[in-house]
Amino acid sequence: MATRAKTGATTTRASSRTKNLAAPPSPPPVAKATRSKISKPTTQAAASGSKTAARNPLAKRGNSPDARAVPTQKIAASQLPRVANPKGDNAEQEPIMAYLRIRPQLGDEEPTSMPYLDPMSDTAVQMTDPNNDNQDNPSRPRFRASIASPSSIYKFSHVFLPATDQAEFFTKTTLPLVRGLLDGQNGLLFTYGVTNSGKTYTIQGGNQPESAGILPRTLDVIFNSVEGLQSDGRFRPVRLYGVEPSNSTNSLVSMNVNVSTSEPALAEVLAEHYSASDPSDAYTDPTILRLDRNHEYSVWLSYAEVYNEKIFDLLASVNEESGNGASQIPRSAAGPSFLLTRKALAVRPSPASDAMDENGSAGKYIAGLRHFRVTSASQAKDLIKLGQLHRRVFGTLANSQSSRSHGLVTIKVLRGHRGERNDPNSLHISRLTLVDLAGSERTKHTQTTGDRLKEAGNINKSLMVLGQCMEVMRSNQKRLAQSLAHPGRTDTRDVKKALAVIPFRHSKLTEVLMDYFAGDGKVVMIVNVNPYDTGFDENSHVMKFSALTREVFTPTNNAPVPRVASPTKPSTTNKVRISALPIARKVTIPLLGRKVSEAHLEVFEEEEELRPDEEDDDDDEPINPLVDALFDEIEELRLRLYDAELRCAIVEAETREEVMKEMEDRMFAMERNYARRLMSEVERNEMKMDAKIDMLHQTGLLGTAVKQRPVPPQMSSEEDTQSTEGIGAEKAFIDISDDNSESDAERCSSPLAGKGKKNVDASGLKLAAQLLAEEDGEVAGSESIIERSMIVDAASGEDEAEAASNESGNDEDLDDYTPPAKPSGKSRTSTTASKAISSKSVPNDIKAKQRSSRRKSSLGLEHQMTGLSVLSEDDIPGADDSVIIVPNRKARQVAAAVGGPGIEYVPRKGEVDTVKKKKRQLTSKTVVTEEQMEKVVGAVEQRVSNNDNGKTIRRMRLS
Numbered sequence: 001m002a003t004r005a006k007t008g009a010t011t012t013r014a015s016s017r018t019k020n021l022a023a024p025p026s027p028p029p030v031a032k033a034t035r036s037k038i039s040k041p042t043t044q045a046a047a048s049g050s051k052t053a054a055r056n057p058l059a060k061r062g063n064s065p066d067a068r069a070v071p072t073q074k075i076a077a078s079q080l081p082r083v084a085n086p087k088g089d090n091a092e093q094e095p096i097m098a099y100l101r102i103r104p105q106l107g108d109e110e111p112t113s114m115p116y117l118d119p120m121s122d123t124a125v126q127m128t129d130p131n132n133d134n135q136d137n138p139s140r141p142r143f144r145a146s147i148a149s150p151s152s153i154y155k156f157s158h159v160f161l162p163a164t165d166q167a168e169f170f171t172k173t174t175l176p177l178v179r180g181l182l183d184g185q186n187g188l189l190f191t192y193g194v195t196n197s198g199k200t201y202t203i204q205g206g207n208q209p210e211s212a213g214i215l216p217r218t219l220d221v222i223f224n225s226v227e228g229l230q231s232d233g234r235f236r237p238v239r240l241y242g243v244e245p246s247n248s249t250n251s252l253v254s255m256n257v258n259v260s261t262s263e264p265a266l267a268e269v270l271a272e273h274y275s276a277s278d279p280s281d282a283y284t285d286p287t288i289l290r291l292d293r294n295h296e297y298s299v300w301l302s303y304a305e306v307y308n309e310k311i312f313d314l315l316a317s318v319n320e321e322s323g324n325g326a327s328q329i330p331r332s333a334a335g336p337s338f339l340l341t342r343k344a345l346a347v348r349p350s351p352a353s354d355a356m357d358e359n360g361s362a363g364k365y366i367a368g369l370r371h372f373r374v375t376s377a378s379q380a381k382d383l384i385k386l387g388q389l390h391r392r393v394f395g396t397l398a399n400s401q402s403s404r405s406h407g408l409v410t411i412k413v414l415r416g417h418r419g420e421r422n423d424p425n426s427l428h429i430s431r432l433t434l435v436d437l438a439g440s441e442r443t444k445h446t447q448t449t450g451d452r453l454k455e456a457g458n459i460n461k462s463l464m465v466l467g468q469c470m471e472v473m474r475s476n477q478k479r480l481a482q483s484l485a486h487p488g489r490t491d492t493r494d495v496k497k498a499l500a501v502i503p504f505r506h507s508k509l510t511e512v513l514m515d516y517f518a519g520d521g522k523v524v525m526i527v528n529v530n531p532y533d534t535g536f537d538e539n540s541h542v543m544k545f546s547a548l549t550r551e552v553f554t555p556t557n558n559a560p561v562p563r564v565a566s567p568t569k570p571s572t573t574n575k576v577r578i579s580a581l582p583i584a585r586k587v588t589i590p591l592l593g594r595k596v597s598e599a600h601l602e603v604f605e606e607e608e609e610l611r612p613d614e615e616d617d618d619d620d621e622p623i624n625p626l627v628d629a630l631f632d633e634i635e636e637l638r639l640r641l642y643d644a645e646l647r648c649a650i651v652e653a654e655t656r657e658e659v660m661k662e663m664e665d666r667m668f669a670m671e672r673n674y675a676r677r678l679m680s681e682v683e684r685n686e687m688k689m690d691a692k693i694d695m696l697h698q699t700g701l702l703g704t705a706v707k708q709r710p711v712p713p714q715m716s717s718e719e720d721t722q723s724t725e726g727i728g729a730e731k732a733f734i735d736i737s738d739d740n741s742e743s744d745a746e747r748c749s750s751p752l753a754g755k756g757k758k759n760v761d762a763s764g765l766k767l768a769a770q771l772l773a774e775e776d777g778e779v780a781g782s783e784s785i786i787e788r789s790m791i792v793d794a795a796s797g798e799d800e801a802e803a804a805s806n807e808s809g810n811d812e813d814l815d816d817y818t819p820p821a822k823p824s825g826k827s828r829t830s831t832t833a834s835k836a837i838s839s840k841s842v843p844n845d846i847k848a849k850q851r852s853s854r855r856k857s858s859l860g861l862e863h864q865m866t867g868l869s870v871l872s873e874d875d876i877p878g879a880d881d882s883v884i885i886v887p888n889r890k891a892r893q894v895a896a897a898v899g900g901p902g903i904e905y906v907p908r909k910g911e912v913d914t915v916k917k918k919k920r921q922l923t924s925k926t927v928v929t930e931e932q933m934e935k936v937v938g939a940v941e942q943r944v945s946n947n948d949n950g951k952t953i954r955r956m957r958l959s
């Protein structure tokens with residue numbers, strides 16, 4: 001037997017049957033366990049007993065002494081809902097267990113509250129789209145980019161909140177599977193979720209001792225429980241259900257993977273930085289499961305990855321070639337370089353001899369995947385680390401340790417009776433596979449391109465196919481259940497024939513796992529969600545997948561009818577052909593060591609070998625070329641879509657940035673322009689207003705004549721002349737009512753209203769002429785003075801005496817009004833002198849000439865003033881036409897009390913009227929109705945008339 005096994009010509013099938021039903025704690029019904037092909041009468045008898053038990057699962061589960069002896073499992077089993085097996089046999093079915101784990105918030109960069117996930121109970125969560133801000137107002141139109149439902153409630157077997165620790169999580173989700181494994185039952189656990197949601201943390205754990213994940217804890221519990229019950233490992237598992245005599249090549253020592261002593265050279269270089277100081281090694285889960293001490297156990301480990309739709313053995317020794325220059329990889333001075341060659345493994349159907357019954361399938365296995373016997377938890381953990389080292393772990397923007405492949409760790413336990421150590425028929429094989437799925441990729445967020453994009457496409461393909469398998473399984477089961485519920489309506493056999501093909505073969509991942517879904521043990525799915533930095537839409541898809549999965553049932557008791565299988569055909573490996581050329585990739589692995597910063601690896605990935613006889617696949621699943629082509633098409637389109645979206649996002653971002661910059665520049669330029677214009681306008685306004693106020697002063701009505709203000713610098717020489725004229729003219733616009741005898745009508749009339757000579761007060765003209773002389777900045781000789789004096793005389797005429805009396809009038813009627821200064825002595829003298837000249841020494845004809853000339857000049861001046869008034873109004877931006885200048889604050893108060901805007905106080909010389917100034921700066925136009933104006937004017941006049949001796953200066957401009 002041993003000899004045959006060594007040659008590899010014969011393999012055996014271990015028995016799946018419980019031989020001693022009375023032996024406590026006998027396991028519950030075994031799913032697909034293996035049985036030796038070399039049958040013995042005793043084995044057959046036992047198998048027969050087992051067969052009976054297998055067909056009566058309830059008796060085996062609930063009523064058997066074994067079940068009573070294993071309380072943990074009994075509780076776990078009793079919690080599960082049961083349904084009739086759609087296959088029509090007596091096997092029980094359980095839904096796939098789905099657990100939700102919510103990742104806690106990490107660091108400060110993420111928001112403090114879960115934005116869209118609301119745990120409602122231990123088994124339900126509500127997801128609400130945070131962008132759906134129209135919830136409160138249904139009448140408002142909804143524009144949502146997302147196709148996911150805005151709010152949904154999802155149910156799970158259990159919801160684990162962020163505070164859940166690893167120990168509790170392991171106990172509730174995985175321990176029942178470990179119990180099943182040691183009791184001979186198969187199990188599958190996989191984590192599902194988007195990148196960075198905590199899948200790897202759940203499976204492998206964190207850096208802290210207590211944060212060990214479910215994989216190291218599983219190994220701890222297994223070795224805690226089998227302590228003292230380990231067999232010598234004389235048989236080893238092959239394929240899915242086969243056993244064969246073990247040989248030395250499968251021991252860790254023989255393959256130089258005794259990690260405690262010597263590792264492969266690559267691992268020596270790299271792993272020392274990876275594993276030397278891993279604090280989680282120090283932790284051991286203390287849980288011990290009680291086992292039947294009449295049995296002995298051997299534990300086998302394999303570690304595979306599905307990467308880019310290829311399967312690789314992560315524990316296979318790698319052919320390496322260290323830094324000898326053979327590779328084209330640019331060598332780093334700091335780090336070592338390796339050329340690795342690894343070969344993709346094929347998934348093959350097990351030979352029919354492995355099948356448990358004639359009609360049954362023996363399942364598919366990964367051809368060439370090596371299993372290593374491990375005798376302690378620490379040894380197993382080291383082996384896992386070696387596998388992780390080989391696993392492709394690339395840093396992406398989303399997660400520096402993102403898993404780019406699906407990692408499958410399979411633990412196989414061979415259990416045999418102590419009394420029948422040499423009998424392979426006494427062996428049970430059970431297996432537990434823990435799968436760390438790669439994250440569903442967010443290409444937009446991770447800026448995935450090139451190789452990463454291809455990886456993403458393949459990852460998504462695997463997950464998509466997994467979802468499709470679930471969907472088809474669910475609909476098949478529904479149809480069968482309906483048919484069984486109404487047996488008269490349709491023939492169940494017809495329904496079975498019409499069931500849709502489950503597309504397991506469309507991805508390597510589902511192909512490898514299909515036996516679990518097809519009824520080979522319990523399936524547990526862990527849904528990892530990170531609601532802090534992952535989008536609502538992405539997690540919605542994950543949730544939908546989990547909701548779908550929970551509706552799929554897997555048979556938990558699928559023990560087939562045992563039969564003696566024919567010997568396995570010898571391997572035809574020598575006739576293999578390589579399906580494609582090797583693919584070379586360059587990998588850079590960052591290291592944690594001080595000396596070595598990174599290692600460059602060149603990986604040659606050989607395609608899987610296909611046997612000639614495998615080209616016509618003998619799989620029972622029909623191949624539909626159209627479906628395959630459509631899948632390829634979908635993948636192609638998906639990749640192109642990702643690529644296009646990525647490019648669009650980049651272009652959009654760049655365009656936005658450019659436009660923003662341009663707009664910013666423009667805004668700055670506009671701001672500068674406006675500020676400059678505003679300042680110049682304010683200055684101009686101030687100049688003009690000051691000039692006007694100066695005119696008032698110079699008329700002597702508001703105080704002593706002030707010195708001439710400088711002409712605004714922006715005025716040209718041409719403007720200068722005009723402005724000089726304007727100033728003089730504007731002075732003439734001042735309606736001077738310096739005596740109380742002036743009629744109301746005259747006082748209220750605007751000097752602009754008539755624009756005629758009679759509206760121009762004689763005193764005003766006189767002063768205007770004087771001002772003109774002063775503004776010219778020179779005394780142009782006596783003639784010009786005489787000329788101007790004549791003009792004044794002619795203009796004043798009969799009003800002269802009145803004007804003279806007004807000059808000496810009492811102006812103390814207004815409390816804060818400063819009486820105008822007396823005209824300067826020079827002016828007065830000039831006037832008097834001119835009068836003297838005119839009356840005494842000038843002949844009559846000359847007088848007449850002078851009179852006509854004076855009349856002309858007067859008319860010219862009047863004309864100039866009229867013109868300038870227009871110029872003045874139009875020229876001053878923001879000039880307020882509705883302004884009333886009142887002589888003092890009190891008057892303003894009175895006017896303001898009566899109501900009506902536009903009341904201005906004319907300050908004394910040197911006094912600053914801040915209100916007016918501010919008003920000017922704001923250049924706000926006040927609109928005053930005629931009615932308001934009249935009211936104000938009336939009030940002012942009233943006030944003025946109440947003060948007998950007051951002088952009122954008002955200026956009204958009615959626009």
Ligand SMILES: Nc1ncnc2c1ncn2[C@@H]1O[C@H](COP(=O)(O)OP(=O)(O)OP(=O)(O)O)[C@@H](O)[C@H]1O
Binds near residue numbers: 193194198404439
């Ligand atoms: N329950 C948790 N408690 C504390 N930290 C956690 C938890 N879950 C995840 N993390 C941390 O979140 C980060 C991302 O987790 P992890 O690497 O497991 O994500 P992932 O889903 O495996 O990502 P990928 O699919 O890209 O491999 C890690 O730093 C991990 O330590």
